[in-house]
Amino acid sequence: MSSPSPQQQKRVVDLIVIGCGNRGKNYARYTKEHPDQCRLVAIAEPRKYVREWMKEIYNLNSECLFNDWQSLYSYLLEFQKDHDLSKDENKRHPPFLDPTHEKTVIICTQDQYHVEPALAFASLGFHILLEKPMAVKAEDCKRITKAVEENGVKFAVCHVLRYSIYTQRLKEILNSGLIGNIINIQHLEPVGWFHYAHSYVRGNWNNEQTSSPMLLAKSCHDIDWLCHVMTPHKVVQVSSFGSLMHCRKENKPEGAASRCLDCPSSIEEKCCYSAKKIYLDTVKAGHTGWPVSIIIESGEEPTVENVSQALRDGPYGRCVYESDNNVVDNQVVSLQFDNGATCTFTMIAYSKEICERKTRIYGTLGELEIIGNTIHHFDFLTQTYKKIELDNEIPKTNLSGHGYADYYLMKNFIDAICENDSSKLLSNARETLNSHLLVFTAEEARHSSTVIKVNDHVDLTNVNSSPPTVSCDSRGSSNSKCELN
Incomplete structure (x- = not known):
């Protein structure tokens, strides 16, 4: 029996996590559950107690713990320079990276600190999983897109809604023609009163200037989800209204x-x-x-x-009425697609439900109602109403967030690398860029009280995708102090 060709052999992933907060820790768990596919080899995290916790849980050496991504990047650059000078392949990788494995990084820093590490690690040939949003400025989203395309790395943003069980089933239903042509979608995201107070009044995402607008920080994957549901149709016009009404x-x-x-x-x-x-x-x-x-x-x-x-x-x-928050507590986005269909997205802060989204899809033959992970169908011809069963098989995983979408995101991302199959990623860099640009356009429409036409073609020719320059106080190591130039 002949041995499998290199193309047929599954690869193994060496994974680095930058930013070990809730999301970074969550995605790292996948390596514990699938050690045959991937292993966590290093982290970059400013908080010492978190580094020590990750070291213990994942059996990491001290040399694999970095204070920040700049120190890690500088450390990796030194190995690349040594290789370029000596042409010795053994000097190309640090001890924690296996040269036969695929280099991959998960970036879970705060929103405004996504662009520099993404550009840096794309330049080193790392596959990248980037927490949403891609970046907080449209130009930086373009820079990241160009960098990953130029360097030929696999790339995904954590738009987990695409990977949920109910979304996969919903796409099958829509593609089957069960409700005919989609005429309108109404999509609601109820944030939850205490979740809003915690994260968006008192917490890290409370201020547009220091973080990002609410639509980008909380709801960019809802806008992306609507684009996914409406594929292949494209948005041609957008308007938006919203304000901060209560926590003032x-x-x-x-x-x-x-x-x-x-x-x-x-x-x-x-x-x-x-x-x-x-x-x-x-x-x-x-x-x-x-x-x-x-x-x-x-x-x-x-x-x-x-x-x-x-x-x-x-x-x-702090009192919610005396915080430095300025992000909206209610927002509506209206989208018109190239076939004439329309969508409305509503984000409301003050709700009983915590992120349990509600969607109604109106077609020419029937309608669908989705609440959380439940789908109901009403057929116009038979005038019957029934519940559509989802796949009840629950994966054996601790990544249960977003209705196990966290798990399926990681599974598809790692499988795409191990099997060298980009089709397992449910969106590419361009699609992700376009949905982000749609969010920025919606924010422009909100601030200007206008309806804005959308151009889906984005020219990246003159976009600067160069990696950042980092200087360190010593030769790149786990405890170097580094800064961007």
Whole structure:
């Protein structure tokens, strides 16, 4: 029996994670579940306690722990320079990278810090999985797209909604013609009142200038999902309206304190956004996961004592009416497609449901209603209403987020590399770029109160995709101090 050809042999992935927050840790778990396909070989993370935790969980050597991506990038560049000088293939890779494996990086830094590491690692030939959004500026999205295309690396942004079980089933239904031609889609994302207060009033994504607009930070994968559902049709016009209505200084109750722990009980008891209710009462009830775990910067297990301290000193204890937030709490985006079909997307902060999306799709032969992971169909001809069953087989994984879409995203990404099959990625760099540009256009329409025509053709000829220049205080190593020039 003949041995498989190099094209038939499955590859193995050496994985680096940059930014080991919730998302970075989540995706890294895949290596534990599929050690035959991939292994975590290094991390870049500024928080020492997180580095030490990852070191213990994934059995990493100290030489595989980097303070930031710049130190890691500089370290890898030194090996490349040594190889170029000596032509010794053994000097091309550091000890933690197997030269027979595929080099891959997952970038999960904060939104505004995506572009530089993406450009840097694309230039080194790393396949890239990039947390959403691609970048916070349209030009930077173009730079990343050009860089991954020029370097021929596999690339995906974590638009997890494309990979969910219900989306896969929905695409099959729509492609079968069950409801005829799509005329209109209504898509709602309810963020959830305490989720909005946690992440978008007190948290990392509360300010457009220091992070990104709400539509980009929270809902760029909803806009991408609508484009995916409507494929092959393209958006030709967009408009948008939205505002920050409630969590504003003028709405602060009279007599309320600047911090929830200092607020008079007569006021705090009536406030559903109270940090005391969201965090302190939650940990008292024995719940130590998200969102409580996020506010303890030391990485310790949340307790009444350290949660109380975090609320006294940190941003999560601030009154929601006195934070530095400016992202919208409600927004509507209207899309018109090239075949005349229309879509409306609504994001609302204040809801009972936490990110349980609701969608209605109206076709010429029937309609679909999707709530969470449930799809219902009404047929115009028979006037019957039925539930469409999804695949009930639950994968054996800890990556259960977004209805197991986190798992299927990682599976498809790693499979695409191991099998050298880009078709396993449900969007390419250009498609991702176009859906991001649509978000930027919607924001422009919101700020200008106009309807804007969309040009789907993007010329990247004059876009600068050069990697950043990094200087370090010593020859690239895990504890170097580096900065961008």
